[in-house]
Amino acid sequence: MDTLEAMRIFAVVAEQGSFSAAARQLGLSKALTSKKVAQLEEYLGVRLLNRTTRHVGLTETGAAYRERCAALVAEVDEAHDMVRSRHGAPRGSLRVAAPRAFGEDVLIPSLPSFMEAYPDIAIELTLDERRVDIIGEGYDVAVRVDDMPDSSLIIRKVTDFPFLVCASPAYLEAAGMPQHPDDLATHSCVILSSVNPTGQWSFNIDGDVMRVQVPVRIKVNTARGVATLVRAGMGVGLCLWSTVREDLKAGRLVQVLEDYDYYDRSIYAAYPHSRHLSGKVRVFVDHLIDHCRKA
Secondary structure, eight states: OOHHHHHHHHHHHHHHTOHHHHHHHHTOOHHHHHHHHHHHHHHHTSOOEEEOSSOEEEOHHHHHHHHHHHHHHHHHHHHHHHHHHHTSSOOEEEEEEEOHHHIIIIIHHHHHHHHHHOTTEEEEEEEOSSOOOTTTTTOSEEEEESOOOOTTEEEEEEEEEOEEEEEOHHHHHHHOOOOSGGGGGGSOEEEETTTOTTOEEEEEETTEEEEEEOOEEEEESSHHHHHHHHHTTSOEEEEEHHHHHHHHHHTSSEEOOTTSOBOOEEEEEEEEGGGTTOHHHHHHHHHHHHHHHHO
16 A cells, blocks of 8 residues: 555545545545545544545544555655656645635636646645634645734735725715714724624734724625625625725725725735745745735
8 A cells, every 4th residue: 555645645545535525636536535544444444534425534543544644645745746857847736725806817718828827736725714724724825914923834925905994875975975984983894704704903003003993793704795885875884995995996996094094914825834945836926926015
């Protein structure tokens, strides 16, 4: 038995929660995928998966082993990539996670030119507002908003991403136009919980940052969800510029508090220290930064 291959297959089955889905991702038959995991369990002398007709779940031992497997397989792939990058163009698979709105509006449009420049790199992109565990889940790079310092990760700034305070004309006609950030206390507000879970918004006032606690009417975890609710007249929302630019042009939304520019958020790329020499990670992050600079 090829132990490393079996570990790799087990890690994918554990991630997908299904032999069929794992087999499709790996390009193997379901029978062979199941056989390899069974051989690994026999070799280790423990059960790693609980199998039912509808679902595959990790045992307690399997969950602990899966985390070590993913890290070890990633390290082996990284070593191979390092050698290849020194003797040719970067190659291999690249797992990337990013917030949905940034991924759809910025990251995905950057991929065609990247794939053309690096045809030997295959990308698996996950768009999710959830903050992924980069190391534990085996990601190579995660794009994050306002990343906090983390000694286990390398953090590189990609770009600034503006947020605007917006409302629909119908809402403003009924509730009035706020003239100062303090006026938001009397308004209904739509909160992007993945960025402002407490409902505290910040504004630039004469070079100083003013933080305002706004009343929360609705919380939603996606930037597009905020834009949709604000368009529907549910209140004033802190909107990601890329999700409302067309609405602003068309007059479906109005920017408010323009004299108090919102304290913009920054987008960062985060990746493990063990991968800082990886050619595929380096060229991907460099390309994304360059794409944002030219946009």
